[in-house]
Amino acid sequence: MPSDGSTSTSDVRSRLLREATRLFAAKGFEGTSLKDISEAVGIRKPSLLYHFPSKDLLRQSVLEQMLARWNEVLPNLLRAATSGVGQFDAVVEETVGFFVEDPDRARLLVREALDRPAHISRLIGEYVRPWAIIVCNYIRKGQQQGRVHADVDPESYVAQIINLMISSIATFQCVGDVTGPGLSPQQRLSRHIRELCRVAKSSLFLPTAN
Amino acid sequence: MPSDGSTSTSDVRSRLLREATRLFAAKGFEGTSLKDISEAVGIRKPSLLYHFPSKDLLRQSVLEQMLARWNEVLPNLLRAATSGVGQFDAVVEETVGFFVEDPDRARLLVREALDRPAHISRLIGEYVRPWAIIVCNYIRKGQQQGRVHADVDPESYVAQIINLMISSIATFQCVGDVTGPGLSPQQRLSRHIRELCRVAKSSLFLPTAN
DNA sequence: AGCATTGCCTACCGGTTGGTAGACAGATAG
DNA sequence: CTATCTGTCTACCAACCGGTAGGCAATGCT
Numbered sequence A, B: 001m002p003s004d005g006s007t008s009t010s011d012v013r014s015r016l017l018r019e020a021t022r023l024f025a026a027k028g029f030e031g032t033s034l035k036d037i038s039e040a041v042g043i044r045k046p047s048l049l050y051h052f053p054s055k056d057l058l059r060q061s062v063l064e065q066m067l068a069r070w071n072e073v074l075p076n077l078l079r080a081a082t083s084g085v086g087q088f089d090a091v092v093e094e095t096v097g098f099f100v101e102d103p104d105r106a107r108l109l110v111r112e113a114l115d116r117p118a119h120i121s122r123l124i125g126e127y128v129r130p131w132a133i134i135v136c137n138y139i140r141k142g143q144q145q146g147r148v149h150a151d152v153d154p155e156s157y158v159a160q161i162i163n164l165m166i167s168s169i170a171t172f173q174c175v176g177d178v179t180g181p182g183l184s185p186q187q188r189l190s191r192h193i194r195e196l197c198r199v200a201k202s203s204l205f206l207p208t209a210n
Numbered sequence C: 001a002g003c004a005t006t007g008c009c010t011a012c013c014g015g016t017t018g019g020t021a022g023a024c025a026g027a028t029a030g
Numbered sequence D: 001c002t003a004t005c006t007g008t009c010t011a012c013c014a015a016c017c018g019g020t021a022g023g024c025a026a027t028g029c030t
Helices: A009-027 A034-041 A045-051 A055-082 A088-101 A103-115 A117-144 A154-170 A185-202 B009-027 B034-041 B045-051 B055-082 B088-101 B103-115 B117-144 B154-170 B185-202
Strands: none
Touching: A009 A034, A009 A045, A009 A055, A009 A103, A034 A045, A034 A055, A055 A088, A055 A103, A055 A117, A088 A103, A088 A117, A088 A154, A088 A185, A103 A117, A103 A154, A103 B103, A103 B154, A117 A154, A154 A185, A154 B103, A154 B154, A154 B185, A185 B154, B009 B034, B009 B045, B009 B055, B009 B103, B034 B045, B034 B055, B055 B088, B055 B103, B055 B117, B088 B103, B088 B117, B088 B154, B088 B185, B103 B117, B103 B154, B117 B154, B154 B185
């Protein structure tokens, strides 16, 4: 242990989680070896297995860490959703912000949805159902009040928009190329997000309420 | 070789491609072994390597086969896009149909976008740029004619919609669970697609032109 | 001081991976 | 009939995988 005190037990653990997140997101669970992760942190493989007794427990920990963070921001999202008219933008923007803040979260979720769809179904029931129900109710109320298009299918709409928010961030680095080069990545991302929010909003509200 | 003539060289090759497509889509490239694929076809691993000299060549062949099929239907899509007003629905529906017809196509593309973003960028430039440019021009013309919302960012819009069409089919089996159970998978898929098309259309056109 | 715990290490394990070598059966051509 | 080619097989390889055993230095508690 160096005398500068720069390393502690929990530090190594959190660095392992961070590198595992990064590598699982970039190369996938099967495409990442414990050697890759441990070497990215600067320790040997058995030391990693001291902190996380199996590769699968490491995967679970990576997901749990991300979902714990989601649970931290969820109250803000739900508050935004119920704080009155015109706050729909805030919900979408804050939700997108959660994934823009760390796109690996989006990549991890998309990979998990492909690799273990049953697991993601369970997580959706646990973590996004509350979000979805509130937004659905908001939409139905809006339909009654004539602010929201009558032909919106609330459940499907919510599923589409969540899917769009996550996957467009997950694959942003390449879908940005659809219409050719030009612009800095930052500019493209900002336009991308603005259009995402516009699509979400404009496909929901009637222009008169906009 | 059995005397019933049920197997020929090209038959084995195409069955290998089919099983490889299915397994790569379901478990990913790294998560699928040559043993898995060869056994799914009923031959041994070295026989697979006789047809496809390396695992990576097999991956390339799988992608090429899918993109060749895309190139077959692309002319229809482009024709629909340019055949006049009101045909926007047809473009979206036919493009979605390409992925609904075989959802493994969508899963393969999403996986490739995550695993090898640079490769997908290149493919986008080659295979979807023509599609995107035509749709962008259609949008800009619509904006000049006042049929399309003025604040649509055509490039970003197209990127979002393509992304939505592909990823919502790729992960349909779990995003369908966003709002809870009920309905048969078939019914859910049909509602899902209808809402997808509605979002695409309603976020683009002004209601007066709808 | 004595002793247990923590956290890392080297060395090793059985199993699996992508890939090769080479034999062999059946069809085909001269 | 002989020679070649095609497509499959068994047997094998080195490399790597996730995981274990056990040693060892530092820390901390009594």
